Amino acid sequence: MSTLLSLWGQLPFAIQVAIESLVKIVAILVPLLLMVAYVTYAERKIIGYIQVRVGPNRVGPRGWLQPIADFLKLFFKEIVIPTNANRALFISAPVLSLIPALAAWAVIPFTETLVLANLDIGLLYILALTSMGVYGVIVAGWASNSKYAFLGAMRSAAQIVAYEIAMGFALVGLLMAAGSLNLVEIVKAQQGGLHQWYLWPMFPLFLVYFISGVAETNRAPFDVAEGESEIVAGFHVEYSGISFMVFFMAEYANMLLIATLAAIMFLGGWYAPFDIAPFNWIPPFFWLFGKVAVFMFVFLWLRATFPRYRYDQIMRLGWKVFIPVTLVWITVIGVFRFLTPWGFIFR
């Protein structure tokens, strides 16, 4: 042990920092990818029970090893590259969609101190990275040389551009209240229990944010990008094997990201709902985990409940409903904070 420590001390400082960051990144990504695997299992089980089925129950006890089996199956399958597809872009599209989904986790605070990069502009960083996820979809649709994939990509691009604006405005309201773009500061502003959460004063923004999040991740009922009844599987129709799996991982990592962000920004992150004895015995990390789990359940519940939106209705909802709602609420926050004595509501 001591020899190891002395060896560590001899390394140059830059390499020490690099190794330390690498270990931290692995410590975030490995549990994240495990969660992604088990979210797919949870999805199949929960939707199964909602539809009065049992869901996967063959591989391992109660089907617990099903994600592992799925992974192995997809991993060893052949990647079929269509004729006349643009080979380089076809291969790089899944990676383009996975990288932003994983890189955004760098600024997520799991507790007050457990955060890889405590950026002052964390919220903007998240917005910038989530807006880049669309490239994977567009490039996949174009490079596949398939009309279904192309239609899916175009739908997805228009949808993501539309909902990003609503999402950005919802977060503008939030940062007006918190007075910071730092995610740790935003959570700290909600300290003190349930009544301090931004969920209450920002309720319209919360709804807009979460629904836009569902639309941004191309999840049902906004999954026209892969609407299988019309365009087979949309942008990933030509993908198989591990390249298909990478798209899948990106989608679920994005769902987890949206759920975590909603918990951090509107449900007080790692804080317990009541700052009294039985509640604050539970470690902060588990509170965040529990809140994320609630949002993930809502994601799956929505998918099991609602039929798919029609495309023009999606566009109408984004442009004509959500954006005006957020603009009005931003005005309300501004007017209340600076022109009336009730500004403390939006503190």
Added chain:
Amino acid sequence: MTFLQFSFYFFAAALIFAATMVVTIRNPVKAVLFLVLAFFSAAGVWITLEAEFLAVVMVLVYVGAVMVLFLFVVMMLDINLTRLKEGFGEYLPIGGIVAVLLVVEMAIILSSKVFGPASMPRPPGQPETYSNTAELGKILYTEYAYPFEIAAIILLVAIIAAISLTLRRRPETRYQKPASQVSVKSSDRIKIISMDAENPHADSQGESGK
């Protein structure tokens, strides 16, 4: 070489490589993707200059929105590459002159005393608590409030102009009116009337007795 220098050279090299590829690569979709890479590398260079707000906004606006629309348009064009190359010799002299002029101008500016690296030393780094975003916000909404508002109005005018260009009524197209669709009640669509059974003896005669 410090890490800062290393990252500067890395991002700068990536930027120059990507920018060169944008103008030399044949495939227009790939050219747009290289432009994305160029924006991204430029954002990286800005971060090394401690302009992190501008860097992230650059990624958010240019990479996240503008280039998506670019890609959207370029993807849908069916560009004939051989015809695209036809005018190359014709435009070469003018393009060459512009390029040479640009290089000369850059050389003059960078080698002069006013803009040389010696006259513009790296500004001292800010403390860790310094928030670039807050400072920028303060100066933008106080000192530069009027230019900011004027820029906003110009953008608004541009938006309205763009919309009015595409806005044309087509009487033959039938649009849905979502407001009336949503406000429809069941009583508007179906009417339940109570009436006597048509054949009072249907039960006793059975189904097949028609």
